[in-house]
Amino acid sequence: MKKANNPQELEKIREEILALRDLDKPCIAITSGTSARAYGSEKVVDTFRKELKKHGLAEKVDIRVTGGQGFDEREPLVIVHPKNILYQRVGPKDVEEIITETLLNERIIDRLLYTHPQTGEKSVSKDEVPFYKGQMPIIFGNNAYIDPTKIEDYVAIGGYSALAKVLEEFSPEEVIDTIKRAGLRGRGGGGFAAGVKWESCRNAHGDKHYVICNADEGDPGAYMDRGLLEGNPHSVLEGMMIGAYAIGSDEGYVYVRYEYPLASENVKIAIEQLRECGLLGENILGTGFNFGIKVNRGGGAFVCGESTALMASLEGQPGEPRAKHIHTVESGLWDKPTNLNNVETWANVPLIINKGVHWYTNIGTENSKGTKIFSLVGKVNNTGLVEIPMGMTIREIVFNIGGGIPGNGKFKAVQTGGPSGGCIPESLIDIPVDFDKLTEVGSMMGSGGMIVMDDKTCMVDIAKYFLNFLKDESCGKCTTCRDGTRRMYEIVDAITQGDGQEGDIELLEELSWVVSEASLCALGQTAPNPVLSTIRYFRDEYEAHIKDKRCPAGVCKALISYSIDEEKCTACGKCKKACPVEAITGEKKVPHKIDPEKCIRCGACITECKFDAIEVA
Amino acid sequence: MMITFTIDGDEVEGEKGQNVLQVALDNGFDIPHLCYHEALKPYGACRLCQVEVTKGGRTRLTTSCNYPVLEGISVQTNTEKTTRARKMVIELLLARCPDVPIIKDLAEEYSVGEPRFKLDNDDCILCGLCERVCREVVGVDAITFLGRGSDRKVGPPLEINPKTCIACGACVYICPTNCIKLEETESERTIVRWERTLPMKKCKACGRSFAPWFQLEYFGKITDGIPADFWDKCVDCR
Numbered sequence: 001m002k003k004a005n006n007p008q009e010l011e012k013i014r015e016e017i018l019a020l021r022d023l024d025k026p027c028i029a030i031t032s033g034t035s036a037r038a039y040g041s042e043k044v045v046d047t048f049r050k051e052l053k054k055h056g057l058a059e060k061v062d063i064r065v066t067g068g069q070g071f072d073e074r075e076p077l078v079i080v081h082p083k084n085i086l087y088q089r090v091g092p093k094d095v096e097e098i099i100t101e102t103l104l105n106e107r108i109i110d111r112l113l114y115t116h117p118q119t120g121e122k123s124v125s126k127d128e129v130p131f132y133k134g135q136m137p138i139i140f141g142n143n144a145y146i147d148p149t150k151i152e153d154y155v156a157i158g159g160y161s162a163l164a165k166v167l168e169e170f171s172p173e174e175v176i177d178t179i180k181r182a183g184l185r186g187r188g189g190g191g192f193a194a195g196v197k198w199e200s201c202r203n204a205h206g207d208k209h210y211v212i213c214n215a216d217e218g219d220p221g222a223y224m225d226r227g228l229l230e231g232n233p234h235s236v237l238e239g240m241m242i243g244a245y246a247i248g249s250d251e252g253y254v255y256v257r258y259e260y261p262l263a264s265e266n267v268k269i270a271i272e273q274l275r276e277c278g279l280l281g282e283n284i285l286g287t288g289f290n291f292g293i294k295v296n297r298g299g300g301a302f303v304c305g306e307s308t309a310l311m312a313s314l315e316g317q318p319g320e321p322r323a324k325h326i327h328t329v330e331s332g333l334w335d336k337p338t339n340l341n342n343v344e345t346w347a348n349v350p351l352i353i354n355k356g357v358h359w360y361t362n363i364g365t366e367n368s369k370g371t372k373i374f375s376l377v378g379k380v381n382n383t384g385l386v387e388i389p390m391g392m393t394i395r396e397i398v399f400n401i402g403g404g405i406p407g408n409g410k411f412k413a414v415q416t417g418g419p420s421g422g423c424i425p426e427s428l429i430d431i432p433v434d435f436d437k438l439t440e441v442g443s444m445m446g447s448g449g450m451i452v453m454d455d456k457t458c459m460v461d462i463a464k465y466f467l468n469f470l471k472d473e474s475c476g477k478c479t480t481c482r483d484g485t486r487r488m489y490e491i492v493d494a495i496t497q498g499d500g501q502e503g504d505i506e507l508l509e510e511l512s513w514v515v516s517e518a519s520l521c522a523l524g525q526t527a528p529n530p531v532l533s534t535i536r537y538f539r540d541e542y543e544a545h546i547k548d549k550r551c552p553a554g555v556c557k558a559l560i561s562y563s564i565d566e567e568k569c570t571a572c573g574k575c576k577k578a579c580p581v582e583a584i585t586g587e588k589k590v591p592h593k594i595d596p597e598k599c600i601r602c603g604a605c606i607t608e609c610k611f612d613a614i615e616v617a
Numbered sequence: 618m619m620i621t622f623t624i625d626g627d628e629v630e631g632e633k634g635q636n637v638l639q640v641a642l643d644n645g646f647d648i649p650h651l652c653y654h655e656a657l658k659p660y661g662a663c664r665l666c667q668v669e670v671t672k673g674g675r676t677r678l679t680t681s682c683n684y685p686v687l688e689g690i691s692v693q694t695n696t697e698k699t700t701r702a703r704k705m706v707i708e709l710l711l712a713r714c715p716d717v718p719i720i721k722d723l724a725e726e727y728s729v730g731e732p733r734f735k736l737d738n739d740d741c742i743l744c745g746l747c748e749r750v751c752r753e754v755v756g757v758d759a760i761t762f763l764g765r766g767s768d769r770k771v772g773p774p775l776e777i778n779p780k781t782c783i784a785c786g787a788c789v790y791i792c793p794t795n796c797i798k799l800e801e802t803e804s805e806r807t808i809v810r811w812e813r814t815l816p817m818k819k820c821k822a823c824g825r826s827f828a829p830w831f832q833l834e835y836f837g838k839i840t841d842g843i844p845a846d847f848w849d850k851c852v853d854c855r
Contacts, residue, residue: 301765303765318761318762322661322683323661323679323680323683323684325679325683325684325685326685471766471767472765472766472767473765473766474765474766474767475765475766475769476743476762476764476765476766476767476768476769477660477661477662477743477745477769478661478662478663478664479662479663479664479665479706479709479710479742479743480664480705480706480709482743482766482767482769483709483710483712483713483767484705484709485766486766486767487709487712487734490734490735491734507733510705511705513701514701514702514705514706517678517698517702518664518667518678518680518702518705518706519664520661520662520664520680
């Protein structure tokens with residue numbers, strides 16, 4: 001893109017870009033974020049390029065390679081514009097047909113359409129797919145219009161107009177006031193008011209102020225920030241630049257999780273493009289504002305998502321947290337005032353500036369404004385990233401957008417907030433999802449993980465899973481977190497092994513109190529949440545494990561046994577073949593039997609049996 | 618600038634930049650602690666020095682070693698909550714190190730019985746005093762933390778013979794559990810835990826072997842204006 005020396009020139013460049021675009025021109029948008037690439041999207045892109053050329057359509061049809069568009073379970077997605085036809089799970093072999101049928105003859109290819117798992121109904125247009133219908137994609141939705149490696153695409157949809165507006169018309173204090181009035185709360189976990197944080201940082205004494213984008217997203221099953229950084233890095237960078245102007249900072253860092261190579265690459269490309277067109281560096285848009293951004297890849301530690309550990313890591317120190325009696329807005333990176341916000345928080349900023357406080361505060365609940373992106377995963381039909389207005393109920397998210405529970409499963413609970421969050425039971429399925437409500441019921445918003453669980457999920461096993469994660473990811477600095485989470489894991493593990501004892505639940509509660517009250521950082525302080533919330537809502541399951549040596553969900557291997565229902569068994573022999581330890585015996589036409597001594601309860605027979613004859617008790 | 622606040626109702630004074638624990642200890646208050654030393658930066662690892670601090674009408678449990686002295690705060694060193702937290706910390710440490718005297722003594726003082734957790738047989742509580750004294754005071758960075766979570770331990774980087782260790786014994790001296798041992802013969806000194814053995818130098822005056830050669834060379838390098846032969850004699854003969 002050409003260099004923009006002032007806001008007027010930027011507007012002119014935008015007009016030039018738009019003038020060259022024909023909205024009626026056919027365009028094939030192909031998702032190619034990390035999840036799509038795992039499904040082979042890069043081959044799909046290549047095949048489209050080759051095939052369009054072969055058909056002499058290379059000039060007549062545009063190809064747009066976008067980041068993820070949310071529906072990751074159905075990747076790669078191909079959206080045929082201008083009619084917005086959504087094809088899912090597209091492979092290279094489908095490309096020729098899409099060109100000849102849909103592009104040239106305007107015929108829909110039935111088999112590539114999304115089919116509702118329960119009703120069998122097919123959707124043609126992307127907007128008709130139930131997964132997208134209930135969403136409010138004001139942040140994440142822009143991924144659809146953008147090739148993340150092309151700054152022109154972002155500028156075409158109004159990119160950097162918020163920055164230009166702020167630099168031209170707003171004083172730093174006015175920016176802070178706007179963010180405060182919008183009620184923007186941090187999307188990284190704590191939900192702290194972003195405007196208040198910015199103000200404290202601006203007012204903190206120091207010759208140098210830093211801004212940081214926390215992209216060290218590490219909650220199991222959550223990848224909202226990856227989706228945004230991969231698919232629309234400029235929106236995050238524009239937010240950071242506006243924040244930097246408001247705070248009085250000339251230097252920023254994006255700290256990207258080590259396991260996110262594509263996100264890191266796309267941010268680097270975006271920064272390079274910004275430098276070339278004068279939107280990063282000295283005297284940005286001729287307004288005297290100077291700002292530079294560097295990208296730093298993390299080293300693979302979950303705890304570096306904690307602000308003080310992240311800053312230690314940025315400094316080249318071991319990624320360990322320190323006490324926050326003096327806040328990082330006063331003394332953060334290299335002991336200078338530092339403002340850290342997460343990816344999604346920054347991406348909200350340009351939107352607030354452009355659309356205004358009034359528009360923004362009309363979305364959401366009283367104390368949680370705007371939308372939130374969740375990663376909807378687990379036992380749910382439509383998994384992926386969903387953006388919803390704050391205040392939507394869990395039921396609407398899981399059943400309308402998520403399409404309900406697969407198979408004959410029954411909804412049991414939803415885990416929100418990652419390892420720091422908790423499990424919310426079915427009885428609370430109609431609560432509105434916002435910062436305060438989730439905390440009130442013993443969970444938290446966290447960064448937006450949402451793991452759906454069905455009746456075949458053991459809640460003690462879930463608590464064990466998170467404790468195992470936390471004991472490994474604790475940095476080990478403080479006694480209560482390091483040894484506390486390890487001891488909690490040992491107790492819960494013993495319960496799942498059938499070695500639980502009377503008093504274990506009380507000991508877990510006692511330990512939980514100390515770990516949360518006495519640990520040094522937020523990792524330890526919130527570590528007991530998965531245990532406490534499952535005890536709170538599923539105490540009977542803990543008791544069944546401890547007192548009756550029984551796992552009601554049929555998950556904990558030491559407490560279950562497999563057998564074959566003779567009435568249902570047709571002696572087809574499939575289970576016998578599938579069993580990896582030869583525990584199943586039986587002749588032709590005679591119902592089979594499982595030797596409990598040999599059986600390792602792996603579930604291979606259940607998967608194979610078509611007659612529902614394997615029983616777990 | 619002096620800062621006034623109260624500890625258990627008594628008015629005390631501390632200097633700006635000081636922490637609550639130091640001021641409390643200077644004024645004779647008894648707060649148990651294992652990872653704090655006045656010569657080192659506060660670290661906040663053992664979690665034993667819990668106190669309740671009231672600031673701006675809000676009371677919270679916090680460690681006193683890294684809590685800065687602030688005008689007007691009120692500190693309580695012995696409450697139901699501090700005891701509850703300390704007792705569990707001691708129980709966790711006792712389960713980790715059941716045979717370490719200083720932990721056993723604390724357990725007795727706080728009436729912590731047999732730990733309700735599986736017993737380990739460790740001798741290190743990961744207080745980090747050795748690591749900090751080596752880095753902050755001695756300045757040779759010979760040892761560091763390795764691993765994370767329950768695998769965390771202290772040792773030389775990459776767990777190989779620490780080439781910068783001068784066998785000064787500061788880590789031996791500061792370790793609260795006595796798990797770092799120093800062994801010395803006429804010709805050699807060994808820091809057993811780090812597997813570091815250095816040859817000893819003999820005093821030019823009395824002939825007694827008094828310090829490792831490598832250590833004296835290091836002191837020579839980091840000091841100015843001291844005659845070279847100063848390091849040839851033992852402390853008694855200088």
